[in-house]
Amino acid sequence: MPDPSPQQHVDGRVQAYYGGEFDESDRLVGRSGQGVLEFERTQQLVTARVSPGSRILDIGGAAGVHAAALAGRGHRVLLIDPVPRHVATARAIGTFAVARGDARALPVADHDFDAALLLGPLYHLVERDDRQRAWREAIRAVRPGGWVFGAGVSRLSALAWVTVIEPSIARAATGRRTPRSPMPERWRRMVEDGTGELGPSGFPGGHFHLSDDLEQEAVEAGLTEVQVLGLEGPGAQALDISRSHDPELLDAARRLAAAYESQPGLRDLSPHLLAFGRTPAG
Numbered sequence: 704m705p706d707p708s709p710q711q712h713v714d715g716r717v718q719a720y721y722g723g724e725f726d727e728s729d730r731l732v733g734r735s736g737q738g739v740l741e742f743e744r745t746q747q748l749v750t751a752r753v754s755p756g757s758r759i760l761d762i763g764g765a766a767g768v769h770a771a772a773l774a775g776r777g778h779r780v781l782l783i784d785p786v787p788r789h790v791a792t793a794r795a796i797g798t799f800a801v802a803r804g805d806a807r808a809l810p811v812a813d814h815d816f817d818a819a820l821l822l823g824p825l826y827h828l829v830e831r832d833d834r835q836r837a838w839r840e841a842i843r844a845v846r847p848g849g850w851v852f853g854a855g856v857s858r859l860s861a862l863a864w865v866t867v868i869e870p871s872i873a874r875a876a877t878g879r880r881t882p883r884s885p886m887p888e889r890w891r892r893m894v895e896d897g898t899g900e901l902g903p904s905g906f907p908g909g910h911f912h913l914s915d916d917l918e919q920e921a922v923e924a925g926l927t928e929v930q931v932l933g934l935e936g937p938g939a940q941a942l943d944i945s946r947s948h949d950p951e952l953l954d955a956a957r958r959l960a961a962a963y964e965s966q967p968g969l970r971d972l973s974p975h976l977l978a979f980g981r982t983p984a985g
C-alpha cells in the first residue's frame with residue numbers, strides 16, 4: 704500500500720479525532736468562555752446578514768450547535784458533515800435537516816440556499832486547491848447575492864499556543880520541559896506556509912490561516928464585499944486555559960475582541976478568523 708497523501712492522512716485523522724478522541728458538541732457551549740465568544744460573535748455576524756426564514760447550509764456543522772441556534776430563530780437549515788458521530792448527534796436534535804457529505808463535493812443543487820457556513824472544513828484541507836473547491840462549492844450552493852461565511856484557525860494564535868502557551872502550562876504544572884519548547888523543527892512549515900503538523904495524534908489541522916490569506920482565498924473563489932474579522936480577540940486563550948466562564952472576564956475579553964476585530968495584524972491574535980462575503984450577482 705502506498706503512503707496516504709497528506710490530505711488522506713488528515714481525512715483519516717478527522718474521522719478518528721471527531722469520531723472518538725474529542726467531543727465537538729461541547730466546544731462552543733461548555734468548555735470555556737473562548738467557545739462562548741466564538742459562538743456568540745459568529746451568530747451575530749450571520750444573523751445580521753440573513754433575512755428571517757432563510758435557507759442556510761451549514762457545511763462541517765459538526766454536532767449542530769450553530770444549526771440548532773439558527774433553526775431556533777426560524778431559519779431552515781441543512782447541516783452537512785463527514786463524521787458519522789456528528790451526523791447522528793445533529794440528527795437527534797430534530798429541528799433541522801442533516802446529511803453526510805464533504806465540503807469538496809456537496810450533495811446539493813445549485814443556488815438552493817440564501818447563505819452557507821463553512822466553519823471548519825477550511826482548516827482541515829491541506830492544499831489551497833482543495834480549499835478553493837470548498838469555497839466554490841459553498842458559492843455554488845447559494846443564490847446570487849447571498850452570503851458565504853468561512854472560518855480559519857489563526858496561524859499566529861495557534862503557533863503561540865503550541866510553541867509557548869501549552870508548554871508553559873505543562874511546565875508550570877510539572878516543573879519539566881516538554882519537547883515542544885522552544886520552537887522545534889516540526890512547526891517550521893506551519894510558520895512558513897500554514898501547513899499543519901500532520902502527526903499521528905492531536906488536532907488534525909491541515910492549514911492555519913493568516914487573515915490576509917483567508918481574505919485572498921475568499922476573493923479568488925468569487926465572493927464580493929469580503930471582510931475578515933478576528934472572532935474572540937487576544938484575551939480568549941486565557942479563558943480556555945482557565946476553563947473560565949466568569950462573566951467579568953468574559954466581558955473584558957469581549958470588549959478587547961470588539962476593539963481589534965478588524966485591525967490588520969491585530970485581528971490575527973484571535974484564535975478564529977471569520978471571512979464573509981456575497982456571492983456574485985447572477
Ligand SMILES: C[S@@+](CC[C@H](N)C(=O)[O-])C[C@H]1O[C@@H](n2cnc3c(N)ncnc32)[C@H](O)[C@@H]1O
Pocket residue numbers: 717721727731762763764765766768769783784785786789804805806807822823824827
Ligand atoms: C472544529 S469543527 C467546527 C464545527 C462547527 N462548524 C463550529 O463552527 O463549531 C470542524 C468540523 O469540520 C468537519 N470537517 C472536516 N473535514 C471536512 C470536510 N472535508 N468537509 C466537510 N466538513 C469537514 C469536521 O467533521 C468538524 O465537524
